[in-house]
Amino acid sequence: MTLPAVPPPEELNARIVVEHLDAYFGSFRAIRDISVRIPDRSVTAVIGPSGCGKTTFLRCLNRMHEIDRSARVSGRVMMDGVDIYDRRIDPVRLRRHVGMVFQKANPFPTMSIRQNVLAGLTLNGIKPSDPDSIVERVLGQVALWGEVKDKLDEPGTSLSGGQQQRLCIARVLAVEPSVILLDEPCSALDPIATARIEELFAELRSDYTLVMVTHNMQQAARVSDQTAFFYMGDLIEFDATERIFTNPKESRTEDYVTGRFG
Amino acid sequence: MTAPENRRKVDSTPPRSRRPDLLSPAPGGRARKWKTAIFHALCALSAAIVLIPLASILLYIVQRGAPGLSLSFFTEVPRPVGEAGGGMGNAVVGTLTLIAIASLIGLPVGVLAGVYVAEVGRGRLAMWIRFFAEVLSGVPSITIGVFVYALVVVPMRHFSALAGGVSLAVIMIPTVTRTTEELLRMVPSHLREASLALGVPMWRTSLFVVLRTAAPGIATGVMLAVARIAGETAPLLFTAFNNRFMSTRLDQPIASLPVQILTYATSPYADWQQQAWTGALVLVAVILSLNLLARLGTRASAVVVR
Numbered sequence: 327m328t329l330p331a332v333p334p335p336e337e338l339n340a341r342i343v344v345e346h347l348d349a350y351f352g353s354f355r356a357i358r359d360i361s362v363r364i365p366d367r368s369v370t371a372v373i374g375p376s377g378c379g380k381t382t383f384l385r386c387l388n389r390m391h392e393i394d395r396s397a398r399v400s401g402r403v404m405m406d407g408v409d410i411y412d413r414r415i416d417p418v419r420l421r422r423h424v425g426m427v428f429q430k431a432n433p434f435p436t437m438s439i440r441q442n443v444l445a446g447l448t449l450n451g452i453k454p455s456d457p458d459s460i461v462e463r464v465l466g467q468v469a470l471w472g473e474v475k476d477k478l479d480e481p482g483t484s485l486s487g488g489q490q491q492r493l494c495i496a497r498v499l500a501v502e503p504s505v506i507l508l509d510e511p512c513s514a515l516d517p518i519a520t521a522r523i524e525e526l527f528a529e530l531r532s533d534y535t536l537v538m539v540t541h542n543m544q545q546a547a548r549v550s551d552q553t554a555f556f557y558m559g560d561l562i563e564f565d566a567t568e569r570i571f572t573n574p575k576e577s578r579t580e581d582y583v584t585g586r587f588g
Numbered sequence: 589m590t591a592p593e594n595r596r597k598v599d600s601t602p603p604r605s606r607r608p609d610l611l612s613p614a615p616g617g618r619a620r621k622w623k624t625a626i627f628h629a630l631c632a633l634s635a636a637i638v639l640i641p642l643a644s645i646l647l648y649i650v651q652r653g654a655p656g657l658s659l660s661f662f663t664e665v666p667r668p669v670g671e672a673g674g675g676m677g678n679a680v681v682g683t684l685t686l687i688a689i690a691s692l693i694g695l696p697v698g699v700l701a702g703v704y705v706a707e708v709g710r711g712r713l714a715m716w717i718r719f720f721a722e723v724l725s726g727v728p729s730i731t732i733g734v735f736v737y738a739l740v741v742v743p744m745r746h747f748s749a750l751a752g753g754v755s756l757a758v759i760m761i762p763t764v765t766r767t768t769e770e771l772l773r774m775v776p777s778h779l780r781e782a783s784l785a786l787g788v789p790m791w792r793t794s795l796f797v798v799l800r801t802a803a804p805g806i807a808t809g810v811m812l813a814v815a816r817i818a819g820e821t822a823p824l825l826f827t828a829f830n831n832r833f834m835s836t837r838l839d840q841p842i843a844s845l846p847v848q849i850l851t852y853a854t855s856p857y858a859d860w861q862q863q864a865w866t867g868a869l870v871l872v873a874v875i876l877s878l879n880l881l882a883r884l885g886t887r888a889s890a891v892v893v894r
Contacts, residue, residue, distance in 0.1 A: 388785065390781065390784065390785055393781070393784060418787055418788070418789050419787065420787075421784065421785055421786065421787035422786070422787030423787075425785065425786070426785035428778060428781065428782065428785075430778055432776075432778040432779055432781075432782040434779060434782070434783075434797060434801070435779070435801060436800050436801055436803075445783070445786065446786035446787065446788070449783060449786065449788040449792055449793070449796050449797065450787065450788055450789075450792065451792070494782070497782075497786065498785075498786070501786055501787060
């Protein structure tokens with residue numbers, strides 16, 4: 327096979343290094359012995375059938391996993407050289423550096439569009455010195471400014487599904503994270519809204535590290551630089567996206583990406 | 589390729605036989621219709637029985653109480669027996685004072701206890717608190733009056749508005765706690781997660797996202813709780829007692845509409861009895877309008893909480 331010269335992710339300068347990560351709910355081990363190296367300024371897709379631990383893995387990267395009372399984690403997640411599970415790390419502060427976008431667009435229903443954008447700051451009691459410029463900048467980043475600039479005081483829930491999801495991404499950007507986790511961000515959207523959000527990922531890629539769980543294999547192939555395939559709580563394969571989709575090492579990966587199961 | 593084959597298959601299935609028996613009267617059909625009619629009639633009758641007491645109370649109270657309605661009823665204090673005129677101004681002010689004290693104590697405690705049960709302590713302790721709140725809401729109000737008598741009146745050595753407010757707060761707290769808890773549980777968890785994922789601490793999330801989202805509904809519940817304590821009589825007998833004079837002092841006995849109505853209605857003087865009717869009319873009007881406000885509040889909030 328003649329493949330383009332894409333260096334395997336292990337050789338790239340890694341931003342997030344996950345080593346022997348196990349995550350539990352009570353005695354149930356949701357993910358087992360996960361080790362990956364995620365490069366900076368790239369899009370990483372996490373694929374796999376339902377219940378394979380994709381979302382659990384994602385939620386371990388901003389310590390949202392431990393919101394559940396029975397949840398437990400072992401192993402190491404190094405981010406910029408710091409173990410985020412170190413006892414001195416405050417998960418609340420960590421989450422301001424590692425933003426998260428959810429499957430269902432979840433703007434705060436009691437807040438206007440403007441208030442939603444600034445929610446990450448105002449809910450923390452921070453009064454930005456120039457809120458208008460933040461609102462314009464991040465809404466511009468998600469290509470929503472033109473559509474909503476005349477109705478910033480209307481409720482965030484008055485927008486369409488795709489607009490709401492872009493608003494939620496803007497809300498994350500306003501907190502100025504450097505890593506953004508996306509949990510099936512387009513699964514509730516129509517193809518046009520999905521295409522716009524995928525364009526957005528391509529732009530964000532130059533400034534942020536994106537990790538995205540997706541059920542949509544074409545989406546993973548379109549937008550990601552490297553892909554992790556999870557199955558039954560195990561990381562089966564992690565490689566450059568082109569390799570995963572054209573010439574995977576594991577037969578299970580090939581079966582999944584070609585639609586033979588899952 | 590396969591389409592023509594499929595069509596042939598459909599064509600070859602024999603047609604279903606017709607069902608003329610559906611057109612003839614069903615066995616036992618008439619009896620069934622009768623049973624339905626009787627059931628509907630019973631339901632309608634019960635609904636009427638629910639409405640009759642309220643309608644007749646309202647009608648009767650308006651009929652008996654309206655003649656005594658005047659501005660002086662709200663502005664003047666009772667006059668000595670035999671002197672005509674006077675009003676229940678002291679009782680109206682007293683009831684408002686008691687409601688204010690009860691809300692000042694009962695609202696923060698009730699709402700925060702609800703937040704605790706729904707958001708903070710989800711374990712066994714929360715279960716016990718919920719259970720005790722339920723038991724407390726079932727305790728007869730006269731018992732609560734006696735309890736507050738021992739707790740507040742005995743150490744203070746006299747009846748007081750404060751003691752009355754405390755006893756009403758004790759009655760109010762379980763209702764507010766329960767309402768708060770139920771409404772907080774209705775707030776979708778994805779809003780909580782959105783806030784936490786933005787790096788907002790748990791307590792700020794509970795207060796400014798979850799509680800804020802549920803606020804209109806909680807306000808409705810609070811209004812209903814206030815409406816309930818506004819008409820309580822028994823717990824005030826041992827606590828706020830009564831006061832013939834205008835008073836807003838918290839450390840002194842204070843008048844209230846329910847107690848004043850009780851005193852006047854059981855008196856032998858026709859003049860006082862008339863005032864008791866008018867007092868009852870005012871009290872019912874206050875409670876009804878609180879209920880209506882709560883209703884309107886629910887309708888408005890249904891649009892916000894999805």
